[in-house]
Amino acid sequence: MRLMRAWVAVCVLAGCGVAQAQSHLMVATGLECDAQARPMSVEDVPQLEWKLAARGSLHGAGQSAYRVLVASSAGDIGKDHGDVWDSGRVKSDATFGVAYHGKELVPEATYFWKVMVWDERGIAAGWSEAASWTMAPTVWTAKWIGEAGTTNETAEMPVFRHEFVVKKRLVRAVLDVSALGQGEVHLNGVKVGDAEVAPAWTDYRKTVRYDAYDVTRMLRVGRNAVGVMVGNGMFNVVKTPGRYTKLVNSFGRPMVLVQMRLEYADGTSEVVATDGSWMAAPGPITFSSTYGGEDYDATKAIAGWDRVGGRSDAWSAVEVVDGPGGKLRAEVAPPLRVMRVYEPVKKTVVSSGVTVYDLGQNFAGWPEVRVKGAKGAVLKLTPGELLNADGTVSQRSSGAGRRGSQWFSYTVGATGDVEAWHPRFSYYGFRYVQVEWTSGKGEVGSLRGDAVHSSSAVTGEFASSNAMLDSIHKLIVEAMHNNEVSLFTDCPHREKLGWLEETHLVAPGLLFNNDLRGLYRATEENIADEQKSDGMVPTIAPEYTVFAKQGYGVFDDSPEWGSAEVLGGWTAYRAYGDVGELAREYPVMQRYVDYLKSKAQDGIVAYGLGDWYDIGPGEPGMEKNTTMGVTGTLMLYQDAKVMEKAAGVLGKADDVRRYAALAAQTADAFNTRFFHADTAQYDRGSQTANAMPLDLGIVPDDKRAEVLAHIVADIHTHDDHVTTGEVGYPYMLRALMDAGENDLLLAMMMRKDPPSYGSQLAAGATALTEAWDANPHSSQDHFMLGGAEEWFDRGLGGIDFDMSRARDERITIRPRVVDGMDWVRTSYDSRLGMVKSAWRRAGGALTIDVSVPVNASATVWVPVRAGETAVSQSGAMKLRDERGATVYRVDSGAWHFVVKHH
Structure with missing residues (x-):
């Protein structure tokens, strides 16, 4: 941070009264442990972090030191006493990944902590609030x-109950629960927490999640x-005639595990836990299916089932059963909640x-109704994405037909009463709801839709003067949210499976818009559970079905999907800089690369799904424009390059050399097999075949311009339309963006005829x-084609964030100013803090405003054309003129640039 150091030096030489001065930093805020504000089940060494903010708009503010206190009681932490750990003043600008190094931590104990930070001049900012x-x-x-x-085929879902005595004054009670497949816990008649569809979906024979x-x-x-x-959830999927069932798979009948620790004021404690003394009864949910829907019969509800004294002849002793076999692990993915109505x-x-x-x-969730009718x-409520010609709801886009239909139903419990209800354990992707009384009479007082998805915090914003681009952005982000549950699904209705390719192909858009530390960690752990002994990673995780058993074995193993283990893990590291998480994943990544290398013949990996859903003759599906082996081989190359970088981060010098050699060998094999030097094209000249090697940097330097020209010409030949599938699309976008073809990208985005977002x-x-x-026979809620989001955020907005780069290059801001647009505004709440970039063209001048978070610096590329000059009106340090831009280095704070004709 040259500007910061220069400022401090001037201050020292001028004799600034630092001892009496006020800190440039506000107190640390946003304290988190293991990426959560107040986690209830920390299993490993706690990793602590906080956010910083500067007082005013000062440039160059930063943290020079910190001190962490950890106490065993709120009273001790309130007195600034760290009886468990006092780090002392640590000279460091680290604000995350600060590992706990105090006394041995006691299971189930609660610890309180806070932090003090010092600014770049060594002045303390005071203590934070406690977490x-x-x-x-x-x-x-x-x-x-x-x-x-x-049995697992019993249709009526059970309810469980237990009464217990709190003997004296409580100081703390923590409840741990895993209800499989999905569960809802009540205490004294009130639902515990606001999470929905919990716990997370896993391979229950390997891992079982619990909530605290x-x-x-x-x-x-x-x-x-x-x-x-x-x-039932995904734990128990049973075939039911007439109800839609994508797959049949069961880990057992519904079961429950509850453990509640009661801590009394006198220092004693006791545990309330599920055992043979609990009671069970058939409940009011008479049908439960992740795929087929949910039926609730209020006439079968047991009054007071979750309250003291709620006794009934329906209750009988439970049976102690064997669990599914998986290790109990705390939730890592954020809870699903009702995020919008x-x-x-x-x-x-x-x-x-x-x-x-x-x-x-069109959203993921369920309908909520208020009804009144005869007991x-x-x-019956039938949700769907589209309508039939007669105005009724259609489910053809989500798989209805020979596999049956999906619906929810509610049976009125009492004549004349107003009753409110929504499904609890089955969600769906829909826009429309068809409502009809199939038995008896009643009326619907109101109906609304509850959008249920991951509560991962929103981190990004994009807005522009172009209404079409804003609409495309919303289209993509809505689909991303609708498929963010406890894992990333492909669609919220037809499959709900964790197809893996999207977690790396469209990762830039995913990670820009939400804080996905928890979801990426959950995904990586699901992958680790499903990795085979030979290193293979299946296309879906959890692997709830093996497609070969259905006659579709090609869908079980594909390099573009399995490489999510390597490319997704590295993408998460680039976004969040978690070295510990990278180290945990590294052995799994190694095994997969070894596996993929073993599948190569003469360096070429030619199997799998290829450039899925490309645009060619016939219906979309298997690739048509690109020879099998292009995308698979480039996955191996990219995996090897990532492993080379990851090994460098982890200090594994031998691995760095080994993976560098593998990458070079793979690139040579690819160019030997697919590059035609005489025509400067790859394979058969498809957009995917030319764009992927161009983006990945393996095109010979003297041929790059020609290869790019072929891509541009092919796009124009197709009237500015894409022909790539989901694999090739993001690579093509990056190749065009980084080559300066942003006017062409805008032209493609503005098309309204298929294939396009506009259509x-x-x-x-x-x-x-x-x-x-938007074929009505295909899903209306998929995010696999969402690669344009990277162009919006990193391209037009210019925010390029990468924790794997050198410190001064982690934040690069390089907006692409495109003719036909007046302004763009973006922001990204990064691991280092809020980054903002906005540009506006008006009155013959271009203005660019940038905001860099406290404790960070950035490289800013201000675009200039012939006859234009860039000026920093806030004193930024100019580095050079390069490739149609004036490049500046800036420290934290707000910066303003103006570009004018000279």
Whole structure:
């Protein structure tokens, strides 16, 4: 940080009174442990971090030191006493990845911590507010329980209950629960927490997730009651005639594990846990399927089932059962929550007794209704993405047909009462809801849509003067959110499977828009669970189905999908800089690269799905424009390059050399096999075949311009349309963007005829669709074609963030100013803090405003054309003129640049 050091030197020479001065830094905020504000189940050495903010708009503010206090009680931390750990003043600018180094931590104990920071002049900013974390249990006394006499094919879902006594004044109560497949826990008649569809989906024979809650305020001295309601989820998928079922797979019947630690004011404690003394009964959920929907019969609800004294003849003793076998692990993915509510924008009576509600947006979640009718009357709710010609709801885009249909139903519990209900354990992707009374009479007082997806924090913003681009951005981001649950799914209705290729192909857009540390870690752990003994990584994780058993073995193993283990892990490191996570993943990454190398013949990897869904003759699917082996071999090359870099980060010199050699050998083999020097094209000259090696840097230097020209010419030949599949598309976008072909990219984005984003918008799509032309037979809610998001954020907005680069280059801001646009505004709440970039063209001048977070620096590329001059009106340090830009180095703070004709 040259500017910062120069400022400090001037201050020292001038005799600034630093001892009396106020710190340039505000107190540290946003304290997190293991990427969570107050985690309840920390299993490893806690990793601490915080955010910084400067006072005013000072340039060059930063952290020179920190001090962390950790205490065993709120009282001690309030007195600035770290009885568990006092780091002392540590000279460091680190604000994350600060590992705990205090006394041995006690399982299930809660610890309180805070931090003091010093600014770049050595002046303290004062103590932060206190935060806390709780260590995970290491001993489980709870037993798995199930309803006696049931099997995995029992339709009615059980409910469980138990009464217990809180003997004296509580100081803390923590409840750990895993209800499989999905569960909802109640204490004294009130739902615990606001998470939905928990716990996370995993390979339950390897890993079982549990959720932890502080329930101290929900308990009272005396008798209390705990109740658990369950659904099948992905744990138990059973074939049901008439109801849609994508796959059949069961880990067992529904079961529950609960362990609650009660800590009393006198220092004693006890544990309430599931065992043979708990009770179970058939519950009101009479059908539960992740794919087929959910039926709820309120006439079968047991009054007071989750309250003290809620006894009934329906209850009987539970059966202690064997668990599915997986290791109990705390949740790492953020909880699913109701993130938005959609009210109907239109209500249409399509026939007698059949009404269709239009919620205006295709989203993932469920309908919520308020109804009144005769006891036993049944309301059927059929969600869907599209409408049939007669106005009824269609599910053809989401797999309905020979596999059956999906719906929710509610049976009224009492005549004349207003009753509110929504499904609990089955969600769907839909915009429309068809409502009809299939038995008895009733009326719907209201209907709304609850959007349910990951609560991962929003981190990015993009807005521009171009309404089409803003609409495309919204289209992509909506589909991303709709497929962010406890893992990344391909669609929220038809499959709900964790297809892996999207986690690296469209990762720049995913990671720009949300804080996905938890979801990427969950994905990596799912992959590790599913990796085969030979190193193969399947196309989906968890691997809930083996496609070969259905006659589709090609879908089990593909380099473009399996490489997510390497490329996704590295992408997460670039975004978050978590060396510990990279080190944990490294052996899994190594095994996969060894596997993929073993599949090469003469250096060429020619199997799998290739450039899936490219645009050629016939229906989309297997690649048509590119020879098998192009994308697979380039995956091996890219994997090797990533391993070379990862090995360097981890200090593995021998591996650096080994993977560098593998990358070079693979590049040579690829060029030997596919490059035609006489025509300066690869393979058959498809957009994918030419763009991928150009983006990856393996085209001979003297041929790069010609290869680029062929890509541009091919795009123009297709009237500024894409022909790549989902694999080649992001590489083509990057190749064009980095070559300065941004006017062409804008022209492609502005097309309204298929294949294009504009054709999807013209078809009425409100989330990105699976097929470029919004084919109604394909999903209307896929994010695999969302590569344009990188051009919006890194291209037009110019924010390029990479923690794997040298410190001064981690933040690079290089906006692409395109004719036909007046302004662009972007921001990204990075691991280092908020980065902002905005440009505007007006009155013959271009202005660029940049904001760099405290404790960081950035390289800013200000675009200039012939006859133009760039000026920094805030004193930025000019480095050079290069490639149509004036390059500056700036420290933290706000910076303003003006480009004018001279």
